[in-house]
Amino acid sequence: MKKDAIIGKYKKYVMPTYMHTKVVFAKGKGVKVWDIDGEEYLDFFPGWAVSGLGHCHNRVVSAIKRQAGKIIHVSNNYYNELQAGLAEKIVRHSFEGKVFFANSGAEANECAIKLARRYGSPTKRYEIITMEKSFHGRTMATLTATGQDKIKDGFEPLLEGFKIVPFNDIAAVKAATTDKTIAVMIEPIQGEGGINAADRSYMEQLRRLCDEKDMLLIFDEIQTGMGRTGEMFCYKHYDVTPDVMTLAKSLGGGVPIGAALAAKKVANTLSPGSHASTFGGSPIVCAAAIATFEAIEKEKLLDNTRKMGKYLKSGLEGLKKDFSFITGVKGMGLMIGLELSIDGTGISEECFKRKLLINCTQKKILRIMPPLIVKRHDIDEAIGILRQAMETEKRG
Numbered sequence: 001m002k003k004d005a006i007i008g009k010y011k012k013y014v015m016p017t018y019m020h021t022k023v024v025f026a027k028g029k030g031v032k033v034w035d036i037d038g039e040e041y042l043d044f045f046p047g048w049a050v051s052g053l054g055h056c057h058n059r060v061v062s063a064i065k066r067q068a069g070k071i072i073h074v075s076n077n078y079y080n081e082l083q084a085g086l087a088e089k090i091v092r093h094s095f096e097g098k099v100f101f102a103n104s105g106a107e108a109n110e111c112a113i114k115l116a117r118r119y120g121s122p123t124k125r126y127e128i129i130t131m132e133k134s135f136h137g138r139t140m141a142t143l144t145a146t147g148q149d150k151i152k153d154g155f156e157p158l159l160e161g162f163k164i165v166p167f168n169d170i171a172a173v174k175a176a177t178t179d180k181t182i183a184v185m186i187e188p189i190q191g192e193g194g195i196n197a198a199d200r201s202y203m204e205q206l207r208r209l210c211d212e213k214d215m216l217l218i219f220d221e222i223q224t225g226m227g228r229t230g231e232m233f234c235y236k237h238y239d240v241t242p243d244v245m246t247l248a249k250s251l252g253g254g255v256p257i258g259a260a261l262a263a264k265k266v267a268n269t270l271s272p273g274s275h276a277s278t279f280g281g282s283p284i285v286c287a288a289a290i291a292t293f294e295a296i297e298k299e300k301l302l303d304n305t306r307k308m309g310k311y312l313k314s315g316l317e318g319l320k321k322d323f324s325f326i327t328g329v330k331g332m333g334l335m336i337g338l339e340l341s342i343d344g345t346g347i348s349e350e351c352f353k354r355k356l357l358i359n360c361t362q363k364k365i366l367r368i369m370p371p372l373i374v375k376r377h378d379i380d381e382a383i384g385i386l387r388q389a390m391e392t393e394k395r396g
């Protein structure tokens with residue numbers, strides 16, 4: 001009854017921009033979430049990869065509580081210790097440079113796009129090459145950068161200066177490069193696009209091309225960052241370092257935060273007055289993000305991600321033997337896609353009925369991204385539920 005009342009209020013008061021599953025979540029801890037009736041769910045897609053440490057990780061909860069009692073927000077025209085500390089943490093874990101703080105993924109990418117435009121301005125270069133099936137956000141600039149038509153529908157005219165080319169195709173990038181091109185923007189592994197990883201040689205050639213032409217290589221690590229693939233940032237799997245890296249999703253252990261890190265040569269491109277965010281990098285979200293880094297370091301979560309990623313993949317390979325509609329298991333670490341020859345929506349819904357949360361993207365990819373703290377027994381439970389859901393699907 002209470003559930004219907006809440007859903008009723010949404011119908012009346014909340015813009016209908018989301019597809020909703022009919023459940024009201026009230027509580028979470030680790031890999032588990034509970035709805036308002038106390039029903040327990042196993043969460044293998046925590047908040048679209050925002051809750052990378054699982055729900056309500058102790059370190060994050062304590063950091064937020066501690067900071068909330070001191071100071072929640074400080075204007076960016078003053079200094080605060082936590083923003084300084086978090087910027088240092090991000091740099092120490094990646095490459096030398098400087099960070100801009102925003103509140104979401106789209107805003108982090110918006111910063112990267114503005115930075116590229118500024119960098120190209122003296123030489124009148126402004127075009128940015130992005131990839132088919134990419135996802136970079138829902139603001140006007142980031143939806144223009146996104147390589148999926150459905151996201152642009154009805155929002156034309158779009159921003160000028162974006163060229164979209166097939167993924168993993170260096171010839172296409174070269175063909176699209178002109179004397180107006182300033183940057184190439186790419187997700188090392190496409191998330192929404194269906195867990196498509198960039199090839200090593202492709203990444204190396206992108207780096208070479210950008211060096212030759214003095215173009216910026218921008219990695220959108222909003223989904224792949226913060227240990228998700230078994231390295232702190234996915235680019236570490238390749239011997240390629242970007243000029244700009246964007247982060248969001250699990251950076252704050254659940255709180256809204258985005259960041260763009262610019263390498264030394266472009267770290268001062270956005271000068272005072274050229275970009276800003278009122279909320280960006282406030283003490284409370286930075287405290288949560290520092291706690292997130294500390295959890296990953298001190299609890300050896302990269303190691304766990306690699307081990308559990310292997311274990312999960314082997315479980316899924318086991319399912320593949322028994323269900324002919326499974327055509328592949330892909331991804332790195334705990335960013336896994338199960339490729340199907342059929343529409344996966346039904347399986348994902350069956351999993352929900354059996355209290356396992358996963359995602360289906362691009363119709364035929366089941367996206368499975370448990371938190372980095374996941375344990376073997378959680379994976380065993382999830383594989384068991386997936387098997388039942390697939391048997392139901394097979395029976396039709």
Ligand SMILES: *Cc1c(COP(=O)(O)O)cnc(C)c1O
Pocket residue numbers: 104105106107109135136137138187191192220221222223248249
């Ligand atoms: C989620 C996502 C974004 C957008 O992030 P928002 O916080 O929703 O604006 C951008 N890029 C990638 C790769 C993402 O996964």
